[in-house]
Amino acid sequence: MRDDGRNENELRKVRVEQDYIKYPEGSILFEMGDTKVICNATVEEKIPGWLKGQEKGWITAEYSMLPRATDVRTRREATQGKIGGRTQEIQRLIGRSLRPVVDLKALGERTIWIDCDVIQADGGTRTAAITGGFIALVKALQSLVEKGILKNFPILDYVAAVSIGKVGENILLDLAYSEDCEADVDLNLVMTGSGKFIEIQGTAEGYPFNREELDEILMLGEEGINKLIEIQKSILGSIV
Incomplete structure (x- = not known):
């Protein structure tokens, strides 16, 4: 048993509150245990300049953490005049994780911004942002289909991270x-609903690990991601 009473292969309790903010095309509050992330998806009817003429859209992300999301106050990056390296890394990870499961050609020449704001952090903020960001993304795309802006629903697969x-x-x-x-x-670990890998970020913080341990880690991670995707399906229904 762990400090919070979970077994080794058990996820923290997941809670999703839909339509959390009224203005974005897709918005949820995603909670995993005591980690809480607001995930908003915003549709912008333009694309980055370097995509001009390619007849496809783009999905990108921004990530931030409130000053008292942790047990001590952290200064807002805006007041420091620059985005930190960790923030940039996580933003890029979220975008890289979501783009492979979207048909960018079917999306058309528009950008979907995924804004992930951590209001309370207790580990796993980047994985929660990806898993929750996908739900917000799908909600935004569903709104475009309902309005007749998109003819074809561009989601190719589910994606989650743990x-x-x-x-x-x-x-x-x-x-x-x-x-x-x-x-x-x-x-x-970031994986699709069909069991394919999008990203594996791993490091030995203390002692090196062997191939057998890596295989066990990946197997446990895949088991957790399958559970998270089942939760996504319970919210979004069968979308692929």
């Missing part, structure tokens, strides 16, 4: 912050 780590001798699914701090191995 963290896995080795803490002591145990391999654990969906790390809370206290576990993440003690992890000898920390890995973030």
Whole structure:
């Protein structure tokens, strides 16, 4: 048993509140345990200049964390005059994770912005942003189809993400912050509903890990992602 009573292969409780903000085309509050992320999807009827003439759209993301999302206050990056390296890395990860499951040609020459704002952090904020960001993205695309702006629904597959780590001798699914701090191995996994990998981010924080442990980590991660996709399906229905 872990500190919060979960088994090694158990996700934290997931809660999704739909239509959380009234203005975006897609908006949810996504919670995994004590991690809470507002995910908004906004449709913009233009594309980056470098995409001109390619007859396809774009999906990109911005990520931020409120100053008191953690146990100590962190200054807003806007007041420091620059975006931190961690923030840039996570923004790019969210965009990279969502684009492969969308037919960008069918999207047309428009951009979908995925804004992920962490209002409370307890580990796994980037994986929660991806899993929740996908739901917000689908809601936005559904609104475009309902309005007749899109003829074909451009989603190709589901996508979700989860963290896995080795803490002591145990391999654990969906790390809370206290576990993440003690992890000898920390890995973030992004996969599609059809079982294909989009991203594997893993590192040995303490001791090197072997192939057998990596296989166990990936197997546990895939199990967790399948559970998250079932939750997405319960909200979105059968979309592919």
